[in-house]
Amino acid sequence: MGNQYLDTGWFMMVLTLVMVSLILYNISRAHGGKDLYIRRISGLNAIDEAVGRATEMGRPVLMVPGLSASVNAKTMQAINIFAYVTRVAARFANPIMVCCADATVLTVCQEVIRDVYQQEGLADQYDVDSVRFISDRQFAFAGGVAGLILREKAAATFFLGEFYAESLILAETANSVGAIQVASSTELTQTPFFIAACDYVLIGDEYYAASAFLTRQPVLVGSLIGQDWCKLAMIAMILCGTTFNSIQQRGTTTTEHKEGKWVDLPKERLVLAKDTFFSRLLKADPEKNIKLDPPREKLPPDQLPSGGPAGGDK
Amino acid sequence: MAMDQQAAPLTLAEKLQSLPKPMIYGILLVVATIPLFFSVKLPNKCIDPSIDFYAQAMKLPDGSKVIICSDWTNSTRGESKGEMEALLRILMRKNIKFVLLSIGDPQAPQVAKDTIREVTSAEELHGGKHYKEFEDYVNLGYFPSGEGTIVSINNNVRSVAQGKKDFPEGSGPKDALQSPVFEGIKSVSDFKMFFLVTASSTNRTVLERLTNCPMMYMVSGVMVPENTSYYASGQLKGLCGGVKGVYDLENLMEVGINNPGPGQITSDKYKGESIPGWPGKTNTGKGTAYYLALHFTLALLIIAVIVGNLGMYLSKRRAN
Amino acid sequence: MDYSLLKQFVAVTATVGLYSVLYKENKFYRFWEHVFLGLASGWALVILWTDVLKSGWYEKMLGASAADGNTAVMGYWPYMFLLPIGLMAYTVFNKKHNWLSRIPIGIILGLYSGQQFSAWMTYYGPLLNDSMKPIVPNTAEFFHPATVVPGTVYVSDALTNLIALLTVISVLTYFLFSFDVKSKVLHATSTTGRWLLMIGFGAIFGSTVMMRFTLLIDRMYFIWIEFVKQGLLHMK
Amino acid sequence: MNLFLQVDPKSFWNAPHGSTELTVKLFAAFIIGIGIAVGLTFIPAQLRKWVVRFVTFGAGLFYVLFWIFPRPISRAPTDAPRGAIEGMSFWIADSQPVIMTLTNVIAGFMIGLGIYSLLRVHFSKIAKQQRDWAFSAVLVISMLLMVTLGYADFLQRQDPANFGLADQKNWGLVNYGKDLLFDGLLQNMDAGMFSIVAFYIMSAAYRAFRARSIEATILLVTALIVMLSLMGVVEFMWSGAIDSISKDNGLIQSFKLSAISGWLKGTIQTPAIRGIDFGVGIGLLAMGLRLWLSLEKTGGEA
Structure with a gap:
């Protein structure tokens, strides 16, 4: 049974399950009504200020949920934050615009934004065309949104989600019309460009913490604390691994693990990084020639596949 | 104001x-x-990821088989085309057959084919072999579901090519699996290397899912820091990043590694080994053309x- | 004028049109922007069939015959169920039944989220491993000598590894959200974490600049060398 | 038999190409599908949430099983499973190629929504002759041209008799038109728009890269060092200068530009990015978990 996990190793599987249970445990803890602490995230306090300023100027708030090819966790997170922004904007009766780069994202945005207006009792204010599809082609999208920003003179812009090279086109264009900008890219390579061109930037994990901070939903707060526990667990593991490796790599060895078996070395040598206990735990060495014992029976002739995607290893 | x-x-x-x-x-x-x-040859110092890339590519046995996953289009022509050209030159001179596919963009296979055509006709001028579609490389085209495709490649590479048609020069479509490139291929580990030439996030798609074949990436400049991390952890055997990487490769193709002579490139990692270059052939391309302006x-x-x-x-x- | 020159001419005009926005928003840009958007969505509709639905759905659903007329690939009819599922999304504009659009979205999100566990495992295992480098040297030598013995941890390596370890940990600490940063140690670590992050971002900026400039240079090469010099003036 | 195993052998779930059986089953499937969709509209409001949850969970469950269930080893295509557990593991392995296409196909059917949204905006501009309506007309015309020429070209190339189209000599008007629109315009506009980023980098760096605070200074200095190290000439001269001071002194040698920038990348940048990445990974894992189990309310509450 254990053999099946040889290509990945059992340890990482257990670790993943531990992480998942830490998160689930904290969600249930938060559900129990415990009041849990989350620290301030500076970029998020700017949301109300940005929308307020847009209202003063009478210009729209523009939101872009990134360039994801279909809805996924990253866009859902952006949409959750946009729901909050829209709520604030709706209360001020400020026009909004959501520019989507994918039809599935558009569907979710339509649904969520309309819900927000309905919950606020402002269903008549909702304009279907405020959530629009621009293009699913990266630079056509960038060109289209840049054009919209310039013509509509957006007063506040929110770029949250998966952004790639177009990040700076959007951010600099918005900067040139004097918009106040809150941005975050799940692509770390784009973060420095947002830092250079935008007013507030959510870095890395702050993005995933944002919805918990804004809405204080127990599930989200609990999950965020669970994530913190996971990070602490990782820190502990890294420290533990470093200590272990430091000790182990001071010694020598006469055997090494190769293709799932221990083999003798011709000469004693220093312990290498790949020989260490932790390395074998985290990067299991796939065992090549596993034999099945006893062999399987063959399929009856009428059920034989004639080739094609019937899969499995080899 | x-x-x-x-x-x-x-x-x-x-x-x-x-x-x-x-x-x-x-x-x-x-x-x-x-x-x-102006065409000026600038002095240069090759970086380790490029040296590793060149050395590992040169160590592939002549006539072996590799996979090239090409995920770039004309929008990153400036960097990716130079990378692709350098890679193709190395593979063609070593007579290595390859499977071409794309998980990044529907247009990528066409752009890659155009590049292959250009490089092979340039190579022919120097007595190189004419690379024919279907015979020397087989084009599987574009796969819309990148994640699933890489999982399938890892599990059963033939299932991915099942039902795909390739267009040999001057004749109608043929089954990709009948191509000589797939001869004797049972699983992905029969391919000696998986090359990914990309300018998009497919680097992670592949990294997370492909475990049964060694990998080397050719990425755009923006992706260098991220991928250096995978190179450092050994997940990638070599890395060619941006126009600097291309310029390095073009220089390496000229003089090789640890070969005495003018413009010698030495590497401690390959100490005692000498990896040849191809002096006299056309080794320069976009890297050399753009480096001065850069x-x-x-x-x-x-x-x-x-x-x-x-x-x-x-x-x-x-x-x- | 031959075709390839015409094609280049059109491309150069469009490029100049898009560049004109750098000066200010103008009608020339607006024209090319709308051409761009139109072509892009037209192309999306073309590849929707030719690259996604035809091979991924339609042909699998109908199967195929071999040259001799026998069935080569069986038709797989359950694929037909996907059409009504996809169509459910179109209820989103309907006030009463819009919830149906959540079903296809639910399937997509479900398929996505189910993959996250294995993706996390394969991705972070090697990275965790690589973050555990030894921080105690096993030799007194400081720098790498001419020949490096495999497995030797030189003092400079150990120092570098220590700094790398501290970096990972202080950055991770910076992203702890549920702890009060009033604690002095935690505050110091997370401030350091932020500074170290800036080093990381600075380095990313530096290497990205290379690519962006290369693309601009490539465009200039296209306009001036390929179009003007080689195309119009027939110079080599 | 496996519902998701789409190849032979013949089972209930497939039928020969072009047979009446296939046509009937396809038709029946479509009617049943529509029937289910219509039937769902009668579901009471409080159950709707559960339908969506169930569907999401079911879809996610497949990949969770794919991950956690033992994989078949040393399996030949003709092997029969040796029991229920292995039967399940064969089933999962066989189903994966089909499941992997679902997202794309379903998302593909939805693209019409995007196009509808786009056309709605522009047609209403044209109809009301609002400001810039002429540009909206340009958009619609270029879209129609692209669709028409794109499909016409595709259909011509589909015909095996037309393999000569790979050579430009044999092109007709349609092929030239499609090539001009796609290769000449669309692709080059992509490249053009992308290269605009270079200008914006210039202005953003000039405006924002001021040594105002410690953080900004750190960012600025690192960026400068890395940029200098990318310039082969500077690097070459710098290392020449270092070598002229001492060729053997390890300390002096490590002040080479490439050494500094390499050290910065390896020692600080990579671990820093990794640190963020660990956090992001956990965030993504948690978000995936919440989505799979439908734990969070989309849109949130005030």
Whole structure:
């Protein structure tokens, strides 16, 4: 049974399950009504200020949920934050615009934004065309949104989600019309460009913490604390691994693990990084020639596949 | 903007801090253009990821088989095409057959094929072999579901090619699996290397899912830091990043590694080994053509940043 | 004028049109922007069939015959169920039944989220491993000598590894959200974490600049060398 | 038999190409599908949430099983499973190629929504002759041209008799038109728009890269060092200068530009990015978990 996990190793599987249970445990803890602490995230306090300023100027708030090819966790997170922004904007009766780069994202945005207006009792204010599809082609999208920003003179812009090279086109264009900008890219390579061109930037994990901070939903707060526990667990593991490796790599060895078996070395040598206990735990060495014992029976002739995607290893 | 600021003439410090954008853009345009008209061979120092890339590619047995996943289109032509050209030159000179596929963009296979055609006709001029579609490389085309495709490649590479048609020169479509490239291929580990030429996030798609074949990436400059991390952890055997990586490869193809002579490139990692180059053949391409202009544009950026900071420093001193 | 020159001419005009926005928003840009958007969505509709639905759905659903007329690939009819599922999304504009659009979205999100566990495992295992480098040297030598013995941890390596370890940990600490940063140690670590992040971002900026400038240089090469010099003036 | 195993052998779930059986089953499937969709509209409001949850969970469950269930080893295509557990593991392995296409196909059917949204905006502009309506007309015309020429070209190339189209000599008007629109315009506009980023980098760096605070200074200095190290000439001269001071002194040698920038990348940048990445990974894992189990309310509450 254990053999099946040889290509990945059992340890990482257990670790993943531990992480998942830490998160689930904290969600249930938060559900129990415990009041849990989350620290301030500076970029998020700017949301109300940005929308307020847009209202003063009478210009729209523009939101872009990134360039994801279909809805996924990253866009859902952006949409959750946009729901909050829209709520604030709706209360001020400020026009909004959501520019989507994918039809599935558009569907979710339509649904969520309309819900927000309905919950606020402002269903008549909702304009279907405020959530629009621009293009699913990266630079056509960038060109289209840049054009919209310039013509509509957006007063506040929110770029949250998966952004790639177009990040700076959007951010600099918005900067040139004097918009106040809150941005975050799940692509770390784009973060420095947002830092250079935008007013507030959510870095890395702050993005995933944002919805918990804004809405204080127990599930989200609990999950965020669970994530913190996971990070602490990782820190502990890294420290533990470093200590272990430091000790182990001071010694020598006469055997090494190769293709799932221990083999003798011709000469004693220093312990290498790949020989260490932790390395074998985290990067299991796939065992090549596993034999099945006893062999399987063959399929009856009428059920034989004639080739094609019937899969499995080899 | 405050009115009185416009009335009063700007001081030098203020001027330095607020150069008009069109002026900066104009200078950049000029600086990026003029060096293109001059061909100058610049001195260079090859970095380790490029050296590893070259060495590992050169260590592939002649006539072996590899997979090229090409995920770039014309929008990143400046970097990716140079990378692709360098890779193809190495593979073609070593007579390595390859499977071509794309998980990044529907247009990528066509762009890759155009590049293959250009490189193979350039190679023919120097007595190189003419690479024929279907015979020497097989094009599986574009796969819309990248994640699933890589999982399938990892599990059963033949299932991915099942039902795909390739178009040999001058005849109708044939089943890709009948191509000589797939001869004797049972699983992905029968391919000696998986090359990914990409300018998009497919690097992670592959990294997370492909475990049964060694990998080397050719990525655009923006992706270098991220992928250096995978190179450092050994997940990638070599890495060619951006136009600098291409320039490195072009130099390496000229002189090889640890070969005495002019412009010698030495590497401690391959000490005692000598990996040949191909002096006399066409090794230079986009890397050499663009490297000079890149110098000037980078220098311009540095100057712009210095000018801005100088202005800020001057105005601070005045305020004090 | 031959075709390839015409094609280049059109491309150069469009490029100049898009560049004109750098000066200011103008009608020339607006024209090319709308052409761009139109072509892009037209192309999306073309590849929707030719690259996604035809091979991924339609042909699998109908199967195929071999040259001799026998069935080569069986038709797989359950694929037909996907059409009504996809169509459910179109209820989103309907006030009463819009919830149906959540079903296809639910399937997509479900398929996505189910993959996250294995993706996390395969991705972070090697990275965790690589973050555990030894921080105690096993030799007194400081720098790498000419020949490096495999497995030797030189003092400089150990120092570098230590700094790398501290970096990972202080950055991770910076992203702890549920702890009060009033604690002095935690505050110091997370401030350091932020500074170290800036080093990381600075380095990313530096290497990205290279690519962006290369693309501009490539465009200039296209306009001036390929179009003007080689195309119009027939110079080599 | 496996519902998701789409190849032979013959089972209930497939039928020969072009047979009446296939046509009937396809038709029946479509009617049943529509029937289910219509039937769902009668579901009471409080159950709707559960339908969506169930569907999401079911879809996610497949990949969770794919991950956690033992994989078949040393399996030949003709092997029969040796029991229920292995039967399940064969089933999962066989189903994966089909499941992997679902997202794309379903998302593919939804693209019409995007196009509808786009056309709605522009047609209403044209109809009301609002400001810039002419540009909206340009958009619609270029879209129609692209669709028409794109499909016409595709259909021509589909015909095996037309393999000569790979050579430009044999092109007709349609092929030239499609090539001009796609290769000449669309692709080059992509490249053009992308290269605009270079200008914006210039202005953003000039405006924002001021040594105002410690953080900004750190960012600025690192960026400068890395940029200098990318300039082969500077690097070459710098290392020449270092070598002229001492060729053997390890300390002096490590002040080479490439050494500094390499050290910065390896020692600080990579671990820093990794640190963020660990956090992001956990965030993504948690978000995936919440989505799979439908734990969070989309849109949130005030």
